[in-house]
Amino acid sequence: MTVLLQKTSTAKTPTKRRSSKAASTAAAQAPTPITVMDRAAFQALAPTLPAATRNWLATVGFTGAADSHALVPGADGKLGEVFAGVAHAAHPFALSALPQALPEGLYVLNDALGLTVAAEQAALSWELGSYQFDLYKPRRRAPAQLQLSTSPEVQRGLAQATAICATRDLVNTPAEHMGPEELAQAAQIVAKQHGAKFKQIVGEALLKHNFPAIHAVGRAATRAPRLIELNWSGAKAGAKAPLLSIVGKGVCFDTGGLDIKGAEGMRQMKKDMGGAANALGLAALVMAAKLPVRLQVLIPAVENAIAGNAYRPGDVIKTRKGLHIEIGNTDAEGRVVLSDALAYASEGQPDLIIDMATLTGAARVALGAQLPALFSKHHDTARDLVDLGLKLDDPLWHMPLWAPYKSGIESTIGDIVNTGKSALAGAINAALFLEYFVDENQDWLHIDLFAWNDVARAGRPIGGEAQTIRTLLSYLEQRYAA
Template sequence: MVTSTSAFVPHDSERARKATPVWLVPEEGFDRWLEEHAIGYLLLAKANRFTGQQGRVLIAADAVFVGTGDEQDKLISGAAPAHLPHGDYFLANAGDAERSTLAALGWVMGAYQFGKYRDVAEPPVLILPENVDADSFTFIAEAVWLARDLVNTPTEDMGPEHLADAVKAVAGRYKAQVKVTEGVSLLKQNFPLIHAVGRAAERAPRLIDLTWGDKDDPKITLVGKGVCFDTGGLNIKGGKGMGLMKKDMGGAANALALASMIMAAKLKVRLRLLIPAVENNISGNAYRPGDVFKSRNGMTVEISNTDAEGRLVLCDALALAAEETPAHIISLATLTGAARVALGSELAPLYATDDSFAQDITKAGGKVQDPVWRMPFWENYASMLSSSIADINHASDSGFAGSITAALYLKKFVPEKIPYTHFDIYAWNPSDRPAHPKGGEAFAIRALFDVMRERYPQNG
């Protein structure tokens, strides 16, 4: 089985001495660079019109050259693995520890292949630079691959019960506790909206609740949208829109991957992970447009569109999270198409009530090449969620500000005294890019982990 650790090994000087060098080549000053470092490859470079263009890979018998363009993309080394046979490679000029770590991570991200249903070739193996912390590098790489694997797995094998099993598997590695509330027990324990969204499916809806860490440490609660498939409910999607809906649990996948990094790093937090896991299906007992449900916190919610189900399962989980007044609540969800219209497929929209945290996340996103972009909780749009028969309508019927109104809806379930951050992520690469192969993707979690590692240093 190919895993993230198949694509790299810790630094080994003797093994690196026999490995193939990988040179990162800038476009600016290319001729000078070639003269200083690799003049023997001048004819090969000219024959292939290689001048260090971003993402271009030039392969010689005894060396590999990766164009870094303007050198802004520190993960550009991820362009190489798809072009290379299995074997040992080392970064010949990666630079200081920060640049080396990103270059190595780019390689491992680019080496990813989803091999659950077919045999995949063994990836080329990178020997980590000596200045890379192999331990933290390993659990970050594993987290990225975990998120991708979960999102890429079709719903037949990644329904609510499978998602619960994935959480239990991660929990078992770090001695975390997991509680699962399932089916009619959701009603008995006051999770009416999670139950309503998932009740039409054969596989019962559930709330997955993981806890880890010292009870006296700051409480950090992650909430991930776990809609394992979204037909749109009675507001059924078209075939094209439904075709990618196995990824609608991408928020849960990313939240679990982030939780795995926090636990592996032994950060000084009391971690809680909440995943409402459902399928939004159609049957005789499906919930309907126009229905009104009382949510966990007592607020009545009018349903305007059953294809806006994610915010419904999240609001019960957010209300539960708020009950113990954690130091911070963070939600990740593949929530709206409007977020893609606003920011496309590569940027994660960020909503935050804590300006300092938002600034730190934005800075970290640039540092670790996991970009986010802050969006506003613009309260003037809250009136779009008004209802004539309930406390709130869960979705606006306007074509405007869809991601913002969804975020405003979620914010209603988190008291103002609790810092709240929400990411409306895509969790998918629509096409291949260096370090980002087509398919499921980890969004914002490396940036989040970087901030948390600074704020809550390792326990013990």
């Protein structure tokens, strides 16, 4: 952890992950002050600065631009202070450009000058800026460390950062080391940390317990498919507390099956369990926040592989709900495994189902990598979530469950086909497919996300990403406010 607290942190971690190395002498040294400002604040502050400081900042070209900084020497020639530019002080990545750019050592925010970064955003942005996936390639250096006074706001920021970093770690881990079994082990760690009950149904037992669609997709792999389930009840949640069900697509690697992907399409398919990783991250935050709910987490975990017993284009598969799916393409496997999980979740009649999935390339074509697609039966809920996501800089965008398009997924030999009749409206077709497996009156949110940064930004390196979990946490806190 690169945020140092004056008191011991009690923040819980959603999965085991490698911590960045702390400089052993950091606590003993005097922290270097960081003055934070945007362009407007810098213009107002600059005339009041000592002439030497003002001239130095002009020499190095510091203007308060977002994600920029200037190292200002002291009278002894050593680092005396840091000026840091931000887009705005409430941004969740306000300080993220600093931990791996500043010299190693201990820093503290200087609230006497410039802008004040709220404690939650300071802790969150510093930890996210310190993130590096170092399971295989060691860090070249330790990140700089930030000293903050412990508070509930700091703890909240650290809890969110921990969940996001753990989600990134799960997505970044190659499929060789993150198959269905390893994903189940990660879920078990989350369960143990928060006192949740863990269970899984593995391999042929899926047929016995009526999860035939999950079994069909995963049966060709040497690593057994499974349904992972966590159940948790908050201390304030009695037997009548609302049930919240979170479902995450856990396709640990997707070859495309017999409709095999090309090399370019398969290259990043370790990330096809990004929905499951985000579901676990969100679940960890719900439990850490002790929301007054009963929580169920469901992850159908499979590898979509190729073998003699692989499911085939043209096959018709029975589902838990009793509907028969015609397989138009084996590369549309995510919605098939989700069908059983959503049907199972609906049986409990939860107050809300949220499913998260790296489901369609069509959603990325429509919205790009940074905007997950949101589908909801209730337009007011969707609009509230879009507004909340924009406010928290954790965005998602509303797309319609356009009922007339259901004709595009009708089958002549089954109840429904897992591919549309054309490439048009692919993300909508996939959402409409899933809607068949959610009870008619069931409140449900479907989030089609990328779970990946394709370009590097401050605090968001290229690789696995947590998307929408801060927004969803805030929404759930409002929905289930005690």
